[in-house]
Amino acid sequence: MAASPAALEARGRIRRAVRAWFEREGFLEVETPSRVRSPGQEVHLDAVPAGDGHWLVTSPEYHLKRLMAAGFPRVVEIARCWRANESGPHHAGEFTMVEWYRANAPLETLAADCEALIAVAIRAAGRDPAALGLAAPFARTTVRDLFARHAGIDLTGGEDPTTLAQAARAAGVAIGSAAAWDDIFYQVFLDRIEPALATAGPTFVFDWPAPLAALARPKPDDPLWVERFELYAGGLELANAFGELTDPVEQRRRFESEAAVRAARGKDVYPIDERLLAALHHLPPTAGIALGFDRLVMLALGVSDIGEVLAFRDA
Amino acid sequence: MYDTSDIRKGLKIMLDGSPYTVVEFQFVKPGKGAAFTRTKMKNLLTGAVLERNLRSGERLEPADVETKTMQYLYGDADSFIFMDTTTYDQVHIPKSTVGDQSAFMPENINVEILFFNGRAVDVSLPNFIEQKVVEADPGFRGDTATGATKPVKISTGASINVPLFISIGDVIKIDTRSGQYLERVGRA
Numbered sequence: 001m002a003a004s005p006a007a008l009e010a011r012g013r014i015r016r017a018v019r020a021w022f023e024r025e026g027f028l029e030v031e032t033p034s035r036v037r038s039p040g041q042e043v044h045l046d047a048v049p050a051g052d053g054h055w056l057v058t059s060p061e062y063h064l065k066r067l068m069a070a071g072f073p074r075v076v077e078i079a080r081c082w083r084a085n086e087s088g089p090h091h092a093g094e095f096t097m098v099e100w101y102r103a104n105a106p107l108e109t110l111a112a113d114c115e116a117l118i119a120v121a122i123r124a125a126g127r128d129p130a131a132l133g134l135a136a137p138f139a140r141t142t143v144r145d146l147f148a149r150h151a152g153i154d155l156t157g158g159e160d161p162t163t164l165a166q167a168a169r170a171a172g173v174a175i176g177s178a179a180a181w182d183d184i185f186y187q188v189f190l191d192r193i194e195p196a197l198a199t200a201g202p203t204f205v206f207d208w209p210a211p212l213a214a215l216a217r218p219k220p221d222d223p224l225w226v227e228r229f230e231l232y233a234g235g236l237e238l239a240n241a242f243g244e245l246t247d248p249v250e251q252r253r254r255f256e257s258e259a260a261v262r263a264a265r266g267k268d269v270y271p272i273d274e275r276l277l278a279a280l281h282h283l284p285p286t287a288g289i290a291l292g293f294d295r296l297v298m299l300a301l302g303v304s305d306i307g308e309v310l311a312f313r314d315a
Numbered sequence: 316m317y318d319t320s321d322i323r324k325g326l327k328i329m330l331d332g333s334p335y336t337v338v339e340f341q342f343v344k345p346g347k348g349a350a351f352t353r354t355k356m357k358n359l360l361t362g363a364v365l366e367r368n369l370r371s372g373e374r375l376e377p378a379d380v381e382t383k384t385m386q387y388l389y390g391d392a393d394s395f396i397f398m399d400t401t402t403y404d405q406v407h408i409p410k411s412t413v414g415d416q417s418a419f420m421p422e423n424i425n426v427e428i429l430f431f432n433g434r435a436v437d438v439s440l441p442n443f444i445e446q447k448v449v450e451a452d453p454g455f456r457g458d459t460a461t462g463a464t465k466p467v468k469i470s471t472g473a474s475i476n477v478p479l480f481i482s483i484g485d486v487i488k489i490d491t492r493s494g495q496y497l498e499r500v501g502r503a
Contacts (some may be wrong), residue, residue: 068393086350089342090343101327175367182349186345186348186351190343190345190353240347
């Protein structure tokens with residue numbers, strides 16, 4: 001399945017409208033390398049090899065953060081990204097990400113950005129956000145609240161995997177052989193939380209548990225939870241935002257722990273990006289977000305398969 | 316053992332002690348989590364449909380199920396006897412496994428039999444059969460006010476309601492799922 005001519009035209013209009021919006025907001029649009037030595041280190045992201053010790057980027061985040069550390073206050077990139085072994089109704093192995101950073105801004109500013117951008121995209125597609133049930137403000141909730149409401153699990157973020165596994169089983173979730181904290185978490189999330197989010201209106205899910213911190217900083221008042229939100233709308237996971245971690249010591253610890261997990265699971269282990277760690281010393285308090293551009297077009301057009309917004313589904 | 320990368324339509328796996336066949340599947344991956352395969356499966360014993368999110372790498376036990384085409388030979392006191400059309404092996408299957416649909420199972424008909432762990436658990440008849448009417452009351456007037464049908468018997472002994480113009484020797488088409496007359500297809 002590939003995009004219809006009308007869908008491709010809408011995609012082009014949405015892209016221009018999104019660019020214009022960032023320009024009005026005073027962002028510098030940049031381009032960063034697609035072929036890198038250190039792609040995303042996350043345990044569940046696999047990069048596509050690009051020869052000579054290089055990989056295709058899974059996200060432009062490391063380079064964009066280095067630009068923020070160099071003193072740019074607001075940067076955005078509409079970046080092509082690649083991820084190995086990802087193909088489904090919401091996933092294409094090669095896709096487009098809109099990623100932007102704001103210095104000295106709280107996470108809430110990025111949530112407001114998302115509300116504005118979605119309205120911009122829907123209008124560019126010739127539709128009305130209110131008629132689609134996508135008018136701002138979107139709902140705001142927390143991971144902890146969703147787990148309590150839809151799974152009856154009191155998530156603390158500090159429980160060990162065994163305790164979480166017991167809670168999941170008691171809630172009637174079939175966790176199979178899952179033993180890692182994040183695997184149990186996501187089994188509950190997919191079985192119980194995502195179906196509820198899919199039928200709810202657009203929702204920001206704030207405050208993620210520390211084991212899923214990735215590149216987010218801990219909340220100052222509660223280090224078991226981190227400053228992160230995900231935006232769900234129209235059954236799509238649309239964006240992920242972090243209050244960026246600026247502590248190079250903690251960041252190194254997380255990279256090393258992720259690399260150890262990757263090695264233990266027999267996955268490719270990527271070199272730690274020392275230039276990023278060095279730059280973190282100069283990074284001001286920053287909020288950053290990645291939004292799937294293909295999914296934004298899907299939302300604006302009301303389609304359910306990513307192939308319907310891509311000119312070519314298979315390379 | 317299978318794993319999630321083996322999932323495809325028609326794959327037969329064991330889940331919670333029952334055999335299932337995969338009906339639909341889809342790649343899903345929450346933000347920072349592992350990949351899952353959202354899998355819709357049909358229980359081969361009950362027909363119930365179930366959806367499970369199977370985490371990438373999860374091991375799946377193959378279900379020992381097999382469908383064989385067999386020919387119905389005859390019935391005795393408590394079983395029906397079928398013959399494998401390729402090996403000529405005969406099997407006795409309890410009448411209770413075949414159930415009420417045996418009323419539409421004439422001798423020599425080919426059926427699909429599902430074996431689970433070597434035991435027959437389900438017998439599927441073709442959706443339609445064509446059978447000769449063996450008994451009909453020629454003087455039956457019917458109740459013309461309420462649909463103008465009359466009961467006739469086919470060779471299996473089943474009684475079917477048919478239009479009044481059907482007579483002994485006619486061949487009629489019957490839906491085995493509902494037991495309903497569909498049309499007259501000719502004379503034997």
